[in-house]
Amino acid sequence: MAERVWFASSTGPRLAGRIDLPEGEIRGWGVFAHGFTLGKDCPAAARICRQLASEGIGMLRFDNLGLGDSEGDWGDGSFTIKVDDTQRALAFMADRGTPADLLVGHSWGGAAAIAAASEEPAVRAVASIAAPSDPSHVEHQYDALADRAVAEGHAEWLVGGRALTLKRAFVEEIRRAKLLDLVPTLRRPLLVMHSPTDTTVAVSNAGEIFSAARHPRSFVSLEGSDHLLTAPGQAARAGRIISAWADPYLTGSDPHRLPA
Numbered sequence: 001m002a003e004r005v006w007f008a009s010s011t012g013p014r015l016a017g018r019i020d021l022p023e024g025e026i027r028g029w030g031v032f033a034h035g036f037t038l039g040k041d042c043p044a045a046a047r048i049c050r051q052l053a054s055e056g057i058g059m060l061r062f063d064n065l066g067l068g069d070s071e072g073d074w075g076d077g078s079f080t081i082k083v084d085d086t087q088r089a090l091a092f093m094a095d096r097g098t099p100a101d102l103l104v105g106h107s108w109g110g111a112a113a114i115a116a117a118s119e120e121p122a123v124r125a126v127a128s129i130a131a132p133s134d135p136s137h138v139e140h141q142y143d144a145l146a147d148r149a150v151a152e153g154h155a156e157w158l159v160g161g162r163a164l165t166l167k168r169a170f171v172e173e174i175r176r177a178k179l180l181d182l183v184p185t186l187r188r189p190l191l192v193m194h195s196p197t198d199t200t201v202a203v204s205n206a207g208e209i210f211s212a213a214r215h216p217r218s219f220v221s222l223e224g225s226d227h228l229l230t231a232p233g234q235a236a237r238a239g240r241i242i243s244a245w246a247d248p249y250l251t252g253s254d255p256h257r258l259p260a
Contacts, residue, residue: 007092009065010084013072016040017062017089020053027056028250030102031089033082033109033116034061035228036138037159039068044106044129044229044238051239057250058098062089066164075154075165078173079112079135086116090123101125101250104242107201107227111135111179114190114209118182125249127191127242130227132201133208135177146171183212191245193220193238200227218245 003019018040022029030052034045040061049059064082066074086103093100101124105113110131117126132138139146142157149155149166157166183190190213194206203221210219220241222234229235 005060005092007062007088009070009072010081010088011065011072011076013065014070015062015064015085015088016069016071017060017092018049020049020059020061022056022058023054025056026058027247027252028101029058029093029098030060030104030246031086031093031100032059032061033086033089033103033105033113034064035107035109036141037067037074037162037164038107038109038228039063041068042228044235047229047235048104048106048129048239048242051236052102052104052243055240055243057102057243057246059104060089060093060100073165075167075170078170079108079115079177080173082108082112083115086112087120090116090120094122099251102127102242102246104129106130106229108132108135108138114186115179115182117188118185123188124251125189125191125246126186127193127245128209129193129222129229129238130195130198130201131192131205131209133180133205133212135179136175137201137205138174139171142166180208180212183209184214186213189216189218189249191218191220191242193222193241195222195225195227197223198225198227220245 063070065072065077106129110128145155225234
């Protein structure tokens with residue numbers, strides 16, 4: 001069972017979310033950050049969150065600016081705004097009475113989850129899945145347009161049949177983002193998950209994140225998975241692993257953490 005929600009982004013437009021409500025005994029709550037141009041209903045986000053919910057961990061997944069059901073223009077975003085909006089999602093969960101113990105991110109969202117959690121002491125554990133160690137890694141997806149966007153101020157980019165506007169500020173801000181400087185400051189348990197056969201974000205990125213992290217840190221190889229976790233059972237498997245790993249860090253069914 002899921003609940004549709006809306007909350008204000010860091011720049012004003014409303015973001016659309018879905019909370020996969022926990023089944024059975026409530027073990028905790030979490031937030032999921034999706035990949036670069038994906039959305040809350042992409043297979044990785046939906047299947048992982050549903051798996052966690054089936055194991056008692058309620059999860060909020062939401063569309064970033066200008067994607068899916070959210071308002072605004074995707075081109076007005078940036079890595080910093082994705083991080084800020086992830087923190088807005090955490091604040092929304094706290095205001096709702098279900099503070100998030102767990103922050104999970106896939107791909108670019110994994111990098112954002114690490115960056116967001118480094119400034120959110122209430123988050124008790126972070127899991128990244130197929131995350132790049134450098135947020136500017138996504139530039140390979142639009143490298144033919146990057147120089148035009150910088151020179152002309154913007155460039156149209158067709159992604160999966162959608163037209164997105166790549167803006168100069170977007171490109172330049174992503175090039176300045178430095179995730180590995182933040183990883184050592186995380187100060188909370190980190191689970192790094194990655195497939196050794198990921199052809200979109202090489203597994204060496206996981207090695208760099210893991211090496212920069214302090215203990216407690218864990219690494220799980222998602223052998224057999226592609227980057228988007230579309231193969232049957234792979235996203236659910238990732239969810240089961242996260243559920244087991246996160247168990248010591250969840251606050252459980254404290255009635256004071258439930259919505260009124």
